[in-house]
Amino acid sequence: RVNRTDFLNALDEVQPAFGVSKEEMEQVVENGIIHYGSIVDDLLRSGELFVDQVRMSTRTPLVSILLHGPPGSGKTALAATIAQASQFPFMKLVSPDSMVGFSESQKVAAIAKVFSDSYKSPLSVVVVDNLERLLDFTPIGPRFSNSVLQTLMVLLARRPPKGRRLLIIATSSLRPVLTDLGLSEIFDSELRVPPIASLSALSLVLRELELFSSDKERQKAVAMLTQAGFSGEDEGVSKLNVGIKKLLTIVEMARQEPEAVAERLTAALMGLGM
Ligand code: ATP
Ligand code: MG
Numbered sequence: 001r002v003n004r005t006d007f008l009n010a011l012d013e014v015q016p017a018f019g020v021s022k023e024e025m026e027q028v029v030e031n032g033i034i035h036y037g038s039i040v041d042d043l044l045r046s047g048e049l050f051v052d053q054v055r056m057s058t059r060t061p062l063v064s065i066l067l068h069g070p071p072g073s074g075k076t077a078l079a080a081t082i083a084q085a086s087q088f089p090f091m092k093l094v095s096p097d098s099m100v101g102f103s104e105s106q107k108v109a110a111i112a113k114v115f116s117d118s119y120k121s122p123l124s125v126v127v128v129d130n131l132e133r134l135l136d137f138t139p140i141g142p143r144f145s146n147s148v149l150q151t152l153m154v155l156l157a158r159r160p161p162k163g164r165r166l167l168i169i170a171t172s173s174l175r176p177v178l179t180d181l182g183l184s185e186i187f188d189s190e191l192r193v194p195p196i197a198s199l200s201a202l203s204l205v206l207r208e209l210e211l212f213s214s215d216k217e218r219q220k221a222v223a224m225l226t227q228a229g230f231s232g233e234d235e236g237v238s239k240l241n242v243g244i245k246k247l248l249t250i251v252e253m254a255r256q257e258p259e260a261v262a263e264r265l266t267a268a269l270m271g272l273g274m
Contacts, residue, residue, distance in 0.1 A: 072243025
């Protein structure tokens with residue numbers, strides 16, 4: 001016999017054709033958000049203000065923002081976090097990861113579908129992740145998909161139908177390329193997501209991840225990094241320059257060797273783009 005519980009279970013199993021794709025959004029923030037500095041809170045607060053603007057203001061039914069910064073600085077995770085926090089009834093992530101093997105026209109259709117679905121909801125947020133990869137941009141040539149570019153140009157600027165409001169959060173690691181492609185003027189606002197460049201921020205990440213058994217051990221490791229030539233200052237000769245994504249990987253690698261954690265960490269950080 002089918003009872004009410006079965007019915008409710010079945011409902012849970014049905015993936016909505018459109019609407020909230022919660023899992024997608026959660027997946028890209030799998031490691032959470034570490035508050036390693038005021039910049040993180042500033043970015044999240046700015047995002048919240050744009051969400052409020054879309055929610056409240058009748059004059060701005062469309063708001064688009066661009067999160068840009070070096071590879072691995074946390075753009076996708078921050079975009080998804082801002083989107084999720086909105087609690088808008090329609091939230092969707094447009095990601096090149098979900099379009100592997102798509103032809104140009106399939107990509108165009110998939111992108112257009114997300115936007116036309118969003119127009120059915122009174123309040124929507126669409127994350128357009130990694131613009132350069134969506135565009136199949138390659139610096140050699142340079143080459144990119146013109147049809148995807150034309151589609152994005154139109155959709156990023158199109159006002160939703162009357163009574164509908166939409167927030168678009170795009171991400172990119174290649175900010176200058178967007179200017180060349182004529183895409184950057186489209187955004188209402190830009191937020192830069194910087195890499196981790198100070199030892200104090202690094203230290204906070206290490207504390208959060210509990211890489212060391214005590215604060216003393218952690219401070220010793222930070223001292224070792226200072227010795228190795230890393231500056232504690234944000235300005236000047238600071239050589240520290242690591243995206244949070246990469247740092248998380250480095251920390252997990254260092255953890256594998258309990259006797260030489262600090263050494264492993266220093267070696268890995270020194271090996272980065274100096
Ligand atoms: P790419 O340039 O490759 O697209 P990205 O800049 O989009 O990389 P993410 O994919 O967002 O970077 O990776 C950031 C990772 O770091 C995520 O796993 C996220 O959970 C984690 N993370 C921890 N703290 C933060 C933070 N303060 N901001 C952003 N991401 C964070
Ligand atoms: Mg990303």
